[in-house]
Amino acid sequence: MASAWPSSTSCAAGSAAAAARRTASCSRRAASARTRGGGSDTTGVAIAAALSADVCEIYTDVDGVYTTDPNLVPTARKIDRISYEEMLELASLGAKVLQIRSVELGMKYGVKIHVRSSLHDISLDVPGTWVVPEEAAMEKVTVSGVTVVKDEAKITVADLPDTAGVAARLFAPLADASISVDMIVQNQAFDGTTDLTFTV
Numbered sequence: 001m002a003s004a005w006p007s008s009t010s011c012a013a014g015s016a017a018a019a020a021r022r023t024a025s026c027s028r029r030a031a032s033a034r035t036r037g038g039g040s041d042t043t044g045v046a047i048a049a050a051l052s053a054d055v056c057e058i059y060t061d062v063d064g065v066y067t068t069d070p071n072l073v074p075t076a077r078k079i080d081r082i083s084y085e086e087m088l089e090l091a092s093l094g095a096k097v098l099q100i101r102s103v104e105l106g107m108k109y110g111v112k113i114h115v116r117s118s119l120h121d122i123s124l125d126v127p128g129t130w131v132v133p134e135e136a137a138m139e140k141v142t143v144s145g146v147t148v149v150k151d152e153a154k155i156t157v158a159d160l161p162d163t164a165g166v167a168a169r170l171f172a173p174l175a176d177a178s179i180s181v182d183m184i185v186q187n188q189a190f191d192g193t194t195d196l197t198f199t200v
Helices: 040-050 083-091 100-110 136-141 168-178
Strands: 010-016 022-026 031-036 054-059 079-083 114-115 129-132 154-161 184-186 193-199
Touching: 040 054, 040 100, 079 083, 083 100, 083 129, 100 114, 154 168, 168 193
Parallel strands: 010 054, 054 114, 079 129
Antiparallel strands: 010 022, 022 031, 114 129, 154 193, 184 193
């Protein structure tokens, strides 16, 4: 029996700037689903995966994924294509374009994600950024992007005794206060002491 559905489908998730709300919608001809709220990227990709769609289009207030935050660095460039893995890393380090879970779902179910601007006239067909499986050309790129975290502090504790258990005693009160430590760097010991730097 022939399928009534086309072999290639797409899903669109969008942001209506005038209404200041995010909307995700997926359609396969007459079938559609729509959600509102903060999980629209993830919901859009999940619906696309459930419908075996090839592509999920995420419409948002930016043209795509940039090499860094264009609001902070005016020379930031839009990335045409980025791998799922690179996008996951950027998202986990603070890039706000896509939710981490939406990228994970796209990668798991083979749904390509096209991040596009909802601020352009749709008839102009302005390309955004494609989030896709890694391609040979992507392997040539050393750095895809840089993220900025504004609400993180770097703390250095100098001249700590270089003995077992010192770091545990330092971090235990932070853990007790539910303070998450992001990165830890410990210098090589010199004269029985070391410096330890961490971010919170």
